[in-house]
Amino acid sequence: MWRARGDAPLAQKIKLSTIADSLGVSTATVSLALRDSPLVADATRERIKEHARAIGYIYNRRAASLRTSRSGIVGVCVHDVMNPFYAEILRSIELELDRSRQTFLLCNHYDQVEKQRNFLDTLLQLGADGVIMSAAIGTPADDIRMVEDNGLPAVLIARSVEGVDVPSFRGDDAYGIGLATNHLISLGHHRIAMIGGTDQTSTGRDRYQGYVAAMEKAGLPVLPSMRLAGPRTKQAGFEAAQTFLAMKDKPTAAVCWNDLVAIGLMNGIARAGLAPGVDVSVTGYDDLEEAAIATPALTTVWNGQREVGRRAARVLLERLNGVEVERGQHLIQPELHVRQSTTKPRERV
Amino acid sequence: MWRARGDAPLAQKIKLSTIADSLGVSTATVSLALRDSPLVADATRERIKEHARAIGYIYNRRAASLRTSRSGIVGVCVHDVMNPFYAEILRSIELELDRSRQTFLLCNHYDQVEKQRNFLDTLLQLGADGVIMSAAIGTPADDIRMVEDNGLPAVLIARSVEGVDVPSFRGDDAYGIGLATNHLISLGHHRIAMIGGTDQTSTGRDRYQGYVAAMEKAGLPVLPSMRLAGPRTKQAGFEAAQTFLAMKDKPTAAVCWNDLVAIGLMNGIARAGLAPGVDVSVTGYDDLEEAAIATPALTTVWNGQREVGRRAARVLLERLNGVEVERGQHLIQPELHVRQSTTKPRERV
């Protein structure tokens, strides 16, 4: 248990040598004892640990880390924690990292390369043990090589970066969006719009290509007017509803960039007096916890967030322990989860 | 700009003395120069900074911190980052902290006192400069006193802890929930249920009391059967819809613990074939970004997340700079935002 130490804060900083002096042993012995080294006799160890606890000793990790050059810190850098997609990934990273008692430092880069660079710099300065990142749009391969060259192993998630030879975990986007598109096609939809996403990320390009490929394979026309790039948030999806409903080709269905856009779009469609899932079919992507309780429940593509986080964290921990790991892309196979937001087409009013 | 340094990683760790030797000056001069001390001649400083950049020098913060006992790290500990309420607070904390170049360490305690304790311990070990926390349910005052006694200044947000003398920022919950309750009463509702929340937090008690006080002031009966404690998430709100709709006193309105519960509840009500905002009026709490785009748009109480985060961060920074700050509770005044989810009562079917 913790003990408040009297009234005078910081009266006298307690350190290893304080304990050593009190007990008449050397600091080496205290250091070893506190870390449960078998080199120390049981009785000595217990006496030391007991005393340390009693006087409220606080281990100084900076000093230890300076000496050992291991910090126990792992950095995690994503676009935005507030986005449930990343939040779900983080949750599983947290779980793995906790298990090996690593402290984790978090950063939102909001797709600003400079902000990400500052963070990586901080990690380097703190002597972090590794970093897991979903690289900001426009991240040069050099930024990642640089941290690796300085002894900070990196693992990529959700997005990959060309020309970088580190392990990378993400869903198979082209395949996944194909599942959603094919599902709509098989229900009888011909005019299917794609809402949201950007060509500036690998994910964005892959998803759009997946949609295009599925349409072409079914012999359906791919109209540029049916592509509404941009939206990636619920708010943006909500606002996109107007544009979507005004499209001159009157699409009967929308393949959305992600669940947030899909839910926003459905809200916008409902606000316009139409019934999402009846008048317009909508698919999401990610299968966030929220997808199942949306109204109507959202048909979406499970993107393996948990899996991505878990595997990325494990591979990083392996690298830290000197295990040789497989470099390059690891694709997680997405799955289609059909719910109520997709039905047979009905002519749009 | 960064430079990758050759092929051999860690070939030779570059440190202050490396620079000093190369340039024929002392490490003291290099140290001063890199931190822009006016003690160093301009020419010397530029020469040093230029060289440091050229050879890819990385500042070792652990070493510096060991010497100065300032780490530039601030800890932030909340229930769960995935909850948009905390995410919005974090956003504004991040903004303030970035400005003064503090690195921030994040922790979800999930209301486990032990997990929070581990985090505080880590902060102490790392020599963090301060901590901002929304204390876990059941946090003993001693846990907070202990960190303060060890030189780690704390600032509380969202929840307060009895018997602790540190600055604390939160919304005025009793007042805020009163706004929502009075609004429903003024629309003509008499049977108003309260959904969600727990008596184990100061916030929970205050909100329930605020509801009770408003009901009593209006001469309306407070029925225990109208109180459904527990739910705090969208999922739980969704599930609570069934219980709510089956309540024997047939409430015509629900005052919800927060926006998440309210949105979940509305989804559940819609799923049951009723129209939220028409058949049942619903109020939220927090005014998350999402509230405005919910269907129907949610009437809710703005809880000042941004304000809480901003002020908490500023006060902490002031404390770090040795400024004496006002201890005790700082209440932020909530505001009612009326939207479409509340209307005049209609007899429940």
Added chain:
DNA sequence: CTGAAAGCGCTTACAG
């Protein structure tokens, strides 16, 4: 099983 001593890479008085 335990101790004396060097060293991790900085910063800070103190001289000059």
Added chain:
DNA sequence: CTGAAAGCGCTTACAG
């Protein structure tokens, strides 16, 4: 304006 030297609090060979 610059340098020599001590010290922050650990851990790790190296002796014994």
